[in-house]
Amino acid sequence: MSALGTLGAGTTGGADTKVTEPKRRGRWVPYALLAPGLLWLVVFFAIPMVVQGSTSLQTGNLTKGYDLTWHWATYWDALDQYYPQFLRSFGYAAAATVMCLVIGYPLAYAIAFKAGKWRGMWLVLVIAPFFTSFLVRTLAWKTILADNGIVVDVLNKLHFTNVTAFLGLTQDDRVLATPLAVICGLTYNFLPFMVLPLYACLERIDPRLHEAAGDLYASPRTTFAKVTFPLSLPGVVSGTLLTFIPASGDYVNAQWLGSPDTGMAGNVIQTQFLRVLDYPTAAALSFILMLLIVLMVTAYIRKAGTEDLV
Amino acid sequence: MAVVNWLRRNVIVLFGLLALGYMTLPNIVVLMFSFNDPNGRFNYTWNGFTLDAWEQPCGVAGICDSVAVSMKIAVLSTLVATALGTAIAFALGRYRFRARGAINTLLFLPMSMPEVVMGASLGTLFLNMRINTGFVTILIAHIMFCLSFVVVAVKARVLGMDPKLEEAAQDLYASPTQVFLRVTLPLAAPGIGAGAMLAFALSFDDFVITNFTSGNTVTFPMFVYGAAQRGTPPQINVIGSAMFVIAVLIVMIGQIRASRRAKQRA
Known part of the structure; x- marks a missing residue:
């Protein structure tokens, strides 16, 4: 899952140094190899984006058809009406990303440094849940978090729900149909996307660096703070991106584990497109979501460091 | 004192195991509820054990x-x-x-x-x-x-x-x-x-x-x-669990074969 890492390095730093020397004959070969796949991406990825941009500025209706009228008001209306959903999207996604990091980092660390010969088994267990459709697994959370279920009972006895209720995350001693349930569902769904890049990064750290730190009288805590953690930062960056981006566009968790009050941007896009059939608004909302994510990710990558980080 | 020291040394492993538990819990619930005999249309609460769904996975x-x-x-x-x-x-x-x-x-x-x-x-x-x-x-x-x-x-x-x-x-x-x-x-x-x-x-x-x-x-x-x-219907859980078991078996067989090959080479 260091997918983001490898390709990202290619786009930002031109890190492809291993390319073999160009052949004198057959210069058309790379283009012939690239053409079919790239054509597919242009036609079914790039062009739809342009069509969507154009649709967002059209007015009309289903029966009469749509005309491009550069109707920018669609954007303002969409933002004006649905800004709470966008705020929730990014708020929940950010909370889920932080929780994934808090849960995923120790797990990745344990697999990389403590699992020993069981490492393969741990990794299988991280990936195995993927083999059941994520929709089926998300439905299982409905059972786990059900009112009067064991989990909610324990949380109530520990007065945990009082704390989360104070924070506005739960209501009336229940977890299902609250923001907490949505955040937990998002955390669960995207945790492997955090663990795997972190593991890939930690696993590459030379154990001799730990020994060297120990030889120089660093305590385990200092070794972690000054050696391990800084070296794992590229994994943290790609892990947070791989978690945050899909989480902010998700709508299944919000729909099944949340309530109408926990709707996210994805829910609105889906409703506008598939139920209301208001295509310009759906296109505008989807464009806004994409734009905001691109802006946030770019700012984050800038802030997180140099090109070798992503 | 020994217990405290042991906990200290293995706190990361314990936390990791907890995290793995969090990740596998839904799969266990999915498997468990594939044996449920739901009371009503929704299969969210436990009602009773039955093999119906496994005997008729295409029953829906x-x-x-x-x-x-x-x-x-x-x-x-x-x-x-x-x-x-x-x-x-x-x-x-x-x-x-x-x-x-x-x-x-x-x-x-x-x-x-x-x-x-x-x-x-x-x-x-x-x-x-x-x-x-x-x-x-x-x-x-x-x-x-x-x-x-x-x-x-x-x-x-x-x-x-x-x-x-x-x-x-x-x-x-x-x-x-x-x-x-x-x-x-x-x-x-x-x-x-x-x-x-x-x-x-x-x-x-x-x-x-x-x-x-x-x-x-x-x-x-x-x-x-x-x-x-x-x-x-519980049949959803049957298909979800069956896919999970089949995939895990394939991965495990692959791992065992890979480690055997590595041993033969060594």
Whole structure:
């Protein structure tokens, strides 16, 4: 899952140094190899984006058809009406990303440094849940978090729900149909996307660096703070991106584990497109979501460091 | 005191095990509730043990058809995406050409875009072109989002291959076709296999993009989504659990065989 890492390095730093020397004959070969796949991406990825941009500025209706009228008001209306959903999207996604990091980092660390010969088994267990459709697994959370279920009972006895209720995350001693349930569902769904890049990064750290730190009288805590953690930062960056981006566009968790009050941007896009059939608004909302994510990710990558980080 | 010290040393492992528990808990619940005899249309609360759902996994109208549709789409999109992606990966790993930066960006974007955005934009395209959505449009969409992942998996392998092996084959008078079929392809096979497996898993499990491009065609995720509104039969859990068990068995057999091979070599 260091997918983001490898390709990202290619786009930002031109890190492809291993390319073999160009052949004198057959210069058309790379283009012939690239053409079919790239054509597919242009036609079914790039062009739809342009069509969507154009649709967002059209007015009309289903029966009469749509005309491009550069109707920018669609954007303002969409933002004006649905800004709470966008705020929730990014708020929940950010909370889920932080929780994934808090849960995923120790797990990745344990697999990389403590699992020993069981490492393969741990990794299988991280990936195995993927083999059941994520929709089926998300439905299982409905059972786990059900009112009067064991989990909610324990949380109530520990007065945990009082704390989360104070924070506005739960209501009336229940977890299902609250923001907490949505955040937990998002955390669960995207945790492997955090663990795997972190593991890939930690696993590459030379154990001799730990020994060297120990030889120089660093305590385990200092070794972690000054050696391990800084070296794992590229994994943290790609892990947070791989978690945050899909989480902010998700709508299944919000729909099944949340309530109408926990709707996210994805829910609105889906409703506008598939139920209301208001295509310009759906296109505008989807464009806004994409734009905001691109802006946030770019700012984050800038802030997180140099090109070798992503 | 000994206990405290032991806890201190193993706190990370314990925390890791807890995290693994969090990740596997839903699978256990899914398996458990496949034996449930639900009281009513929804299978969310435990009512009683029964083997009904396992004895009749196709006992609900449309469920097995939806699995068959998902299989067909996953196999076809894996074949096409793997072929197209492998070609791109070879070009990226082996050749020099213009516009490398732009091409990398075009490959990177589909992986970094929320699915709902891709789904909505592709749906808009089909709508504007007046193409009826269905089996073919799902296939088109799945090939599109699997492609980049195949490229990443194969490219990593191609970059790690020693070009000297192919040069040696050429020196031994192998024709370019022979070099490709006998040396290059077998060397790249693990990467191609990994890419194909990833594509299959992504396609089989995709819901969000499929939701925007499916029309009346029902894949297994679409069936589950519909069922969540109408009533969830335990058969959903049976199919979910069966897929899980089969996949874990395949992975485990693969691991055992790999470790045996490693032992034989040693």
